Amino acid sequence: MQIYNKHKEKLIAFIESFFVLTALFGGLLRRAFNADTITYMVYAKDDADVRIRAGRYVIALFDVIFYRLGIKTTDFMPIAILLSMVVLAVTVVVLLDIFNQFNAKDRILFSAGFALALGLGFYNVLFAEYFMFTEVTIFYTAGFFVAAVGVRSYVSSNSGKIIAYLLFVLSACTYQYTVVFAAIVLAFYYMLINDFRWSIKAVIEELLGVALPMSTGIICMISIKIVGQIHPDLASMKPYSDESAIDKLGGVMESIGMFLKDSYTLLPGRFIPAFVLLASICVCIYLIMKTKGMQGVLFFVVVCLGCLVLMLVIPMLGTGFNFPPRMSFCLYLIQGLIIITIMSLLGSSISGLSDNTREILFKATTYLVMGYVWIQMLGCSFITSGRYVSNTLDKNYSQIVLKEIEKYEEKTGITVTKLGTCTDAYAPMFYEESRVHYGQINERVIGQSTRSLIEAMWGRRFEGADGVPADVYEEYFAGKNWDYFDVNEQLVIVDDTAYLCVY
Structure with missing residues (x-):
């Protein structure tokens, strides 16, 4: 009871957070997959090399350990997803511990909103992308937890900063974007702790x-190059862009606009994120302005713009501008921290603001x-149903293709050993039937x-064909643009090779 009474608030916060996460992502507690997951299920040993090329050394280590133990994370998908939600709930508790001093604890409803x-x-719906990679979701969420603990250690004392830096290194070597998360949280924390007042301190x-967690990301990137020079087979295959930031400005504006409109089509309605942000x-x-004056407003604006720049650093490094949900989710993090700022200000005395106005703002x-x-939550419910539809169609269509190949083998006596694919005129990376989809x-x-x-679903292995021969393509697939699956037209078998045209 003493332990319970001491940690009662944290336990309640954990239960509340876990309840919200279950409402958001609980529908994904099932065996599901995307392209990366399927590849891992078949080539688990090779996945460790992929992680090393990306600088995700912690995940690579676990990949090797699990491979030697003869297990895969995909063998325990529902358990891994459940543990991921537990880790995220604990991470929220850690964040509450950091910012609790700015919370008006005497108001139960207000504390819930906080x-x-x-x-x-x-x-949010963008963070759902992390739950698409069921083979590594638990590692990604653990990375955010380690980063949050690093922030907690960093702000607790000067001696804790060394431990914090080691934790930032660990999180960066798990998943690099975790340090962006940590830097944004620290930027808002120090704005609040310094009461929006400019000083050298x-x-x-x-x-x-900002610099210390971000520097660990830079160290991780340097390590990727060093590893690539020592072991060319493990060199990163991701090209870095030589384009200027100005050249990518259009992509940045377009991406931010898509978020503000409907969170990249993942939310129902129009401009909900824009309304909340504005x-x-x-x-x-x-x-x-009421409490700190223009200097305080300038502090706030600089922090917000600085956090926006932090988010864009990694996507800016690649060719073109790529800002997938697993990175752009930090736009929601910034929105949440702005709301935290409002709540902290409402909890302090504000001259010229009546109690009635303050109460209205509290509740609003x-x-x-x-x-x-x-x-x-509503948006995530559509994502969950779309996930089920997409996976079901993949399994059904792949089974139909395999059955057709087996019919050919039985009829001709020729064993099909190779499978090649191409696309028709319009072949998106999603099924229209899934309704809600973006990125991965x-x-x-x-x-x-x-x-x-x-191979993963039905146990039949095929070698890859070197593309579709020009004569086969011209005869069967050229100029075609199907809007439905027709195995009789889209699957062509020549000798021991099957060719599938993806619509």
Whole structure:
């Protein structure tokens, strides 16, 4: 009872967070897959090399250990997803421990809204992409947990900063974007702890709070190059862009616009994220003006713009501009931290603000974040159903293709050993029937990892064909653009090789 009473608030916060996460992602507690998952199921040993090339050394280590033990994370998909939600719930508790000093604890409803806002970085449709990679979801979420613990250690004391830096290194070597998460959290924390007041101390704390976790990401990137030079077989295959940031500005604006409109088509309705962001920024600036003046507003604006730049660093390094949900989810993290800023300001004395106005803002902010999280739950429900539809179609179509090949073998006596794929005029990376899809959220597997899908689902292995010969393509597939699956037209078998045209 003493232990319970001591940690009662944290236990309640964990249960609440886990409940929200279950409402968001509980529908994914089943055996599901995307192209990467299917590839891992067939080539688990090779996956460790892929992790090393990407600088995800912690995951690579576990891949090797599991391979030698003869197990795969995909053997325990539901358990891994459940553990991932537990880890995320604990991560939210850690964040609450960091920011609890800014929470008006005497208001139960307000505290609930505070906790939801602080977890908004995870409570959203974009974070669902992490649950698409069921083979590594537990490692990614563990990376965010380690980063959060690093932040907690960093702000606790000067001696804790060394431990924090080691934790940032560990999280970066698990998944690099975790350090961006840590840097954003630290930027807002030091803004609040310094009460929006400019000083040499405040500037140094902000710069170090951002630079130290981000530096571990740079170290990880350097290590990737070093490993590649020592072992050319493990050299990174990801090209770095020589384009300037200006050249990619159009892509940045387009991507931010898509988020503000409907969170990359993943939310019902139009411009919900834009409304929440605009409303929270306006209220926040109004309250800062009332309490801190223009200098405080400038502090807030610099922190927000700085966090936006932090998010864009990694996607800017690649060729073109690629800002997938597993990176752009931090836009929700920033929104949540802005709402936290509003709540912390409302918890302090504000001259010129009546008690009635303050009460209205208290309730409006709380109801806003509650409604926003409910909308995210609604969006995730559509993602869950789309995941089921996409996986079902992949399994059904791959089985039909395999049955057709077996009919050919039985009829001709020729064993088909190779399988090649091509596409018709329009072949998106998703099924229209899944309704909700973006990036690797509810992507289709046929057309990307077709042979691995057949091997993982049905146990039949095919070698890869070197493309589709020009004569075969011209005779059967040229100029075609199907909008439905027709195995009689889209599958052609020549001798020992099958060719599938993906619609």
